[in-house]
Amino acid sequence: MFVDDPKEVRDTDVSAIAALDEPTRRRLYDHVVRQPGPVSRDDAAAALGLARQTAAFHLDRLADESLLDVVYERRSGRTGPGAGRPAKLYRRSGKQIAVSLPDRRYELAGRLLAQAVEESAATGAPVRDVLHRKAEELGARLEEPGGASLFELLERYGFEPRQEETGAIVLGNCPFHALAREHTQTVCGMNLHLLRGVLQGLGERAYTACLAPAPGRCCVRLEPAGA
Structure with a gap:
C-alpha cells in the first residue's frame, strides 16, 4: 500500500482550502459543482454576473489547486475543419480535501x-x-x-x-x-x-x-x- 507524503498532502489541502476563502472564487466553485456537466467561463460569468476575465482568473486558480478539472470540448458538436477551437470547460475534480487539527489519519x-x-x-x-x-x-x-x-x-x-x-x-x-x-x-x-x-x-x-x-x-x- 502506497502512502503519500503526509506533509505534502496536508500543505496542498491547506492551500486548496485557503483558495476557497475568497468569496467570488467560492461562489464559482459552488456553481460549477452543482451543474450536471462541465461549465465554460462564459456560462459561469453569466450565471454569477461577473466579468468574463474575473471568472476565468478564479476558475483557473481553482484548477491550479486541483479543486476543478479542466476539459476541452467543442460545444457545437461539430468536428473537423471549421468546427472551431474546443472550449475550455471546468468540472469538479476527484480530489478529496481534509484538514484536521490535531492531525488525524x-x-x-x-x-x-x-x-x-x-x-x-x-x-x-x-x-x-x-x-x-x-x-x-x-x-x-x-x-x-x-x-x-x-x-x-x-x-x-x-x-x-x-x-x-x-x-x-x-x-x-x-x-x-x-x-x-x-x-x-x-x-x-x-x-x-x-x-x-x-x-x-x-x-x-x-x-x-x-x-x-x-x-x-x-x-x-x-x-x-x-x-
Whole structure:
C-alpha cells in the first residue's frame, strides 16, 4: 500500500482550502459543482454576473489547486475543419480535501482494517493477527527515500513526539483518536505494531514501542531499549 507524503498532502489541502476563502472564487466553485456537466467561463460569468476575465482568473486558480478539472470540448458538436477551437470547460475534480487539527489519519487506519478483514476472510487467519502484521509491514515502509530521523518521521505522521528526561519518547497526539476511544484494544494494538514497524524500517534499536495508555496522549510510548 502506497502512502503519500503526509506533509505534502496536508500543505496542498491547506492551500486548496485557503483558495476557497475568497468569496467570488467560492461562489464559482459552488456553481460549477452543482451543474450536471462541465461549465465554460462564459456560462459561469453569466450565471454569477461577473466579468468574463474575473471568472476565468478564479476558475483557473481553482484548477491550479486541483479543486476543478479542466476539459476541452467543442460545444457545437461539430468536428473537423471549421468546427472551431474546443472550449475550455471546468468540472469538479476527484480530489478529496481534509484538514484536521490535531492531525488525524483515519484513512490509513481504514485501509489497514479493510485489508485485514479481506485477508482474514480469504485465508481464515484471525483478523487481529493479520491487522498487526499489516500494520507492522506498513510502518517499516514509511521510511522516506532521503532518510529521516525517528523524530522527523513521527512528526510527519502527526504523532507529536517529545522526549522526556528519562529518554523515553512520549507521543502527544494519536492520529487515530476517535477510533481508539471506541475500539481501544483493536486500534491501539494496530498502532503499537505500526510503530514497531517504523522502528524496524529505520533500523532504530535504541527504542522499544510499548503500550502505556495515559490521558491526553497516544497509547504507545517509545522506551529506551533495555529500560
